[in-house]
Amino acid sequence: MNILLINPNTSVEVTEKLSNAAMRVKSSDTNLICETARYGVPYISTRSEALIGGTAMMEILAEKHDEIDAAIIAAFGDPGLGAARELFDVPVVGLAEAGMLTACMLGGRFSIVSFSETLRPWYLECVAWHRLEARCASVRTLTGGFQSIGNVQEEKEDLLVALAQAAIDEDDADVIVLAGAPLAGLAQKVRGRIPVPVVDCAEAAMAQAETLVRLNVRPPIEGSFRRPVAKPTVGMSSALAQRIAGTR
Amino acid sequence: MNILLINPNTSVEVTEKLSNAAMRVKSSDTNLICETARYGVPYISTRSEALIGGTAMMEILAEKHDEIDAAIIAAFGDPGLGAARELFDVPVVGLAEAGMLTACMLGGRFSIVSFSETLRPWYLECVAWHRLEARCASVRTLTGGFQSIGNVQEEKEDLLVALAQAAIDEDDADVIVLAGAPLAGLAQKVRGRIPVPVVDCAEAAMAQAETLVRLNVRPPIEGSFRRPVAKPTVGMSSALAQRIAGTR
């Protein structure tokens, strides 16, 4: 099967980390294709950046959707997930969604742990959108800046382990979800230092995308995620506009 | 004061209806400026269309924010509201937000009544985002198509009145919120035929935008709606990119 991983951030270094993590868990007969957003910001942290990243992701998906079996939106806040799920026929899974739902099978409540406090409001809205607040013990983020998005996971490894421990001790977390595309791959390194299960969202998303393909579900033609009625657009020239207009 | 009303739909006819309704309730010394989305779809009904409309709205706001005292996002699902609220210093109010919060002062639970069933999933997500589900008795929409977005309120007037009555009778609605930008102005016409208070969202948004200006609040420099840290962007050329980059 062909799985398309779309990084809504513009940073290619982050795409590589996501790809490496996804490769570790994929089945041998799965073909992983990775794409990076062509416009936007290096890494999305807030609602306004996510709005733009969501559009960038949709344009890539509009171009590729008929060549793939499933897609992964590879930023933790799942920018544009609802939009993608309604507009395209292939299964689409979000990084946050996959990480959180997988964590639900490993304990009662998970804590989301990440590297920058600017991410927290957006992540909290993501948890709420998925209606998983009763399963979320906390969203904990480091304070202070970092040197580069490409190696923030190495720079902050010890602090993130300590933050995970605080979530366990103070927030009653049963599971830790390491959140944020730049942390893809970190879970395998720190697992031995965190006394509860740790979920890597890129790994989880890869496994869940395969699950959705294996289950062989059909796209909805009724319900709230059925494809919208075709509409004319103005001022848009991309594949996305064609998809909305029903011509792609 | 100067209030900017941005219609995230591309239909100019709808902008006119919104403008007329807002004019009816504005204070004499308020200057209302209206803008229409330059790209997207004639009227937004779904998550994917709202994503695009939200971006279109943000670009307009990026261009005009320093000439105004407050802004109205004039589509019922409030596309991009969180993004706009964090990125700009002026108060921003959404059509749905204003309609629902105003309705809260007129009864215990409101029903949202609109003209097309395609709107319902998006509206429900909007209610959830605002965390007003406990105040929302139902979201009711007509089934069947309509002739043109520009006069759907005339075409469907009787059916909408009947739908409002059903919400009162069957869903325990204390207040009716007529939802959807194309219905702006309808409340005044049908008020006498609906036995509970009826809220026109464009009127409510106008009044609430003025309220926020009169209260003279300062923009947050802390909290989850503080302005994001400036970031470089790639592939974007608009005023919005400059705002994100901290140069506008």
Place this chain on the structure above:
Amino acid sequence: MNILLINPNTSVEVTEKLSNAAMRVKSSDTNLICETARYGVPYISTRSEALIGGTAMMEILAEKHDEIDAAIIAAFGDPGLGAARELFDVPVVGLAEAGMLTACMLGGRFSIVSFSETLRPWYLECVAWHRLEARCASVRTLTGGFQSIGNVQEEKEDLLVALAQAAIDEDDADVIVLAGAPLAGLAQKVRGRIPVPVVDCAEAAMAQAETLVRLNVRPPIEGSFRRPVAKPTVGMSSALAQRIAGTR
């Protein structure tokens, strides 16, 4: 338009503060009438005091309702709000309600900040009655006594600013609602020292009362806030009894 502000506390000093704050934001053509409860306690802090204050408020409203366009119940816990809203035809808005709903347009979650810990349980019940708990980050109150209700806002100004900051830092508040009729007018003074929007409830209530009048809604004749069926009363001689009996 004529707006009646009823202070359910017996303290005339507090009525003056409320009046001053409301005057600051009212439209030029609005006529503000203020009344003070004729019996009860100087300032309501608890459920039992609110029960009495609610009755005192209702008697004033029964006497004046046909001379006004809207009414404000000017104590933060909104004593008797539901009762007033069902029994009279004019729009009625509560101080807490107006403050909280206005705060909802300025951020995700607000903290209620007040001067006396005795107020907290009643305020929490008020938030719950309005079903706004998901929007309320915390209710924070000062400990310790105060010299006089008439100048508690001056005496406690610095402590209240610090308490607001604690709510922002520790409770994730996006907005501060300064609560309690004796704090009316304080927001304008301290706004510069608090890094998020600050809402003055008396100002908000004034603006919202005008909004409800401008929207020109009709009183409900169905729904849970329709006027109750007339009933005989015994042992009561006030205008309130006449209103209940359907003769006023």
Place this chain on the structure above:
Amino acid sequence: MNILLINPNTSVEVTEKLSNAAMRVKSSDTNLICETARYGVPYISTRSEALIGGTAMMEILAEKHDEIDAAIIAAFGDPGLGAARELFDVPVVGLAEAGMLTACMLGGRFSIVSFSETLRPWYLECVAWHRLEARCASVRTLTGGFQSIGNVQEEKEDLLVALAQAAIDEDDADVIVLAGAPLAGLAQKVRGRIPVPVVDCAEAAMAQAETLVRLNVRPPIEGSFRRPVAKPTVGMSSALAQRIAGTR
């Protein structure tokens, strides 16, 4: 032990029904004292009537509290319950509270069944105040008028049985709570015709009042139901004012 049952309605016929039901379940060594509100309406149905009934109840309790071991507020919406619980040292239980909490031990969700649709909004607020919404399957009320409050239970017996059955069939009720002081005593008559447990609120309140006395709890001197700090009052001459002022 001495238990005081206060009927916040002015109807003596209703007090008799309440007394009879309570007598059926009381322990042999319990002395039941019954009082009827001296002012207000014959039977409370709405928020405004409950506000007045709550005050009337408080005045009686202020006069009698030092002669009793516990009190029952004998109207289903529990008017003034929070106020009474904070102001007096004896345990106080509400008719609705006792009925609902007792029902919780007989199944998962209860339905509240009563005789007049005017009661429904107030009952729903009562359920919410007790935070028992997740246990409440529905509030169902008959439509149409009735001949007299004194024999409404005889007049409507068959309709109430049918309504209970509808709640079981359509709302998944596990238990029926017959609600409203005028229905006191009905449960014993109709139990054989309703296929789930049926709770009589007056019986439940009697048993629960005894339970609270038997448990020998002390009144709180901390927490949100501690007695309020004494305050001066103006314009009040009753025992209630003395209690508030700390002199009774």
Place this chain on the structure above:
Amino acid sequence: MNILLINPNTSVEVTEKLSNAAMRVKSSDTNLICETARYGVPYISTRSEALIGGTAMMEILAEKHDEIDAAIIAAFGDPGLGAARELFDVPVVGLAEAGMLTACMLGGRFSIVSFSETLRPWYLECVAWHRLEARCASVRTLTGGFQSIGNVQEEKEDLLVALAQAAIDEDDADVIVLAGAPLAGLAQKVRGRIPVPVVDCAEAAMAQAETLVRLNVRPPIEGSFRRPVAKPTVGMSSALAQRIAGTR
């Protein structure tokens, strides 16, 4: 009336404590019968131990149900309560259920206070099963081991009083529920040192079991707690199997 108290723990010392507490509050004409689980663990702390204790309790109830008027499941997490309530015709009340519902009549929110941190996850699930989370301020447990289950209440008395105070001070508890069968009887000893009402669950369960008998309710033949349809069993030889098969 005959009340059967079943201790799902195998510790006879704990059964004695439960019996003594229940005896203190029972009516003079009530006959209390106590049984101890024949297999399982000395005291249940976790989900897996509760699963076994629930089965042990069900076997005792299957043997005795036709000799009694009501039953008490005397471990705080109420192991097997739903199962017992559906399978047998007599009213059944759980220790936690009785303690929590009784606490609801003494204040707004209760804190559950117990002696071992291993109990906390199970207790939290118990609160959730009863859907009383909105009434539960916290579940607080001591850390560290204890000498013997038979006198843990004496050993930890001072620490438990301090823990209760912390729940009042920091969690806004209005009532303390002393939880865990081994703490039966402690409330009477420590009541004077805790400034809010304290509930002893064994006392509460005794009183509530009597209440359910006094109310004379019938067992459900509809609703979710009706007796299940008889089914054949394999591999089981106990009275419980006969009850399931409809032959006892």
Place this chain on the structure above:
Amino acid sequence: MNILLINPNTSVEVTEKLSNAAMRVKSSDTNLICETARYGVPYISTRSEALIGGTAMMEILAEKHDEIDAAIIAAFGDPGLGAARELFDVPVVGLAEAGMLTACMLGGRFSIVSFSETLRPWYLECVAWHRLEARCASVRTLTGGFQSIGNVQEEKEDLLVALAQAAIDEDDADVIVLAGAPLAGLAQKVRGRIPVPVVDCAEAAMAQAETLVRLNVRPPIEGSFRRPVAKPTVGMSSALAQRIAGTR
């Protein structure tokens, strides 16, 4: 990897159906081992039957846990899931859990559709235990009996398709979860007749069990699902007792 599927029902026919469905989606290098409960009822429908089935499942898991990589509890209500998850080191996933969490990636809200109304209360408790109520549109079950558990899916196929359609039309379901071990394998047959994605729980559980193994998580040594402290048991002779006592 070795995956153990435990059918808590005693019916071997059902185990076969579960096995067939799981085989369809498993990876080529996964070894599936199936076990059937040795005591209990042919198919679990209620709380009391689930209590027994949970114990039967735990005994099998106690015997086999050190030979496997993950386990599936193959009855929809997930009997004993929390107990198994805390007591054993291997990942354990429930049939309902896997079905519901997988459904969450295919739409906003799922409906659970099953063949017997006796299952509904237990299924609702299962949804609540997983705290997925906000994602569950409804639990719908057929009324009326069936001929044999072994071919109920063939007998009821058309009725189940119609019931799924009703859930879509009337409950706003975006996804259908076909629930109950006896329906394993049905989804593939009826998918073409249901206009939204349909989840087969046995397939989902197989895929999710593999996912948990692939993620290579460690068992918790802290948090609420850490292994309980070893305890002596009495009256038990199984491997389960040894596991509790820490000797297996």
